[in-house]
Amino acid sequence: MAKWVIKRGGKKEPFSAAKIKKSIRDVAKDAHLSRVRVKRAVSKVSRAALKxxxxxxxxxxxxxxxxxxxQLTKVEPTAAKAWRKYDQRRRARRRRRR
Structure with a gap:
């Protein structure tokens, strides 16, 4: 299992399976998925990432x-769309700070 994650800026931090699951859970909730669908998405998508x-x-x-x-695109396309939308907003904020 990975012990370290290298962030975009080169920073190294401990690998956290919980953090991956939380990210998937948060985006699935943002996409207004039912509890059952959120749980299913977290299970299937995190399994692939952890593998x-x-x-x-x-x-x-x-x-x-x-x-x-x-994996999210295959399992829950609406959650994948929410993730991409979040990424776009985040990139726009970063560009404005420069």
Missing amino acids: LAAKRKIIATATLKKTILS
């Missing part, structure tokens, strides 16, 4: 994100 992380000692957040979005 990928199990093969490495260090993993980039970009790699995890790509896997999560790919």
Whole structure:
């Protein structure tokens, strides 16, 4: 299992399966999915991300994100759309700060 995650800016932090599950849960809730669908999405999508992380000692957040979005698109497209919308808003805020 991955012990470390490399963030976009190069910062290294401990890998957290709970953080991955929370991110998926939050975006599924933001997409107004039912509790059952949220639970299903968290289970299926996090399983794929954790399987990928199990093969490495260090993993980039970009790699995890790509896997999560790919699986989320298959399992709950509305949640994937909510994630992409969140990313767009976040990128816009970053550009304004520069």
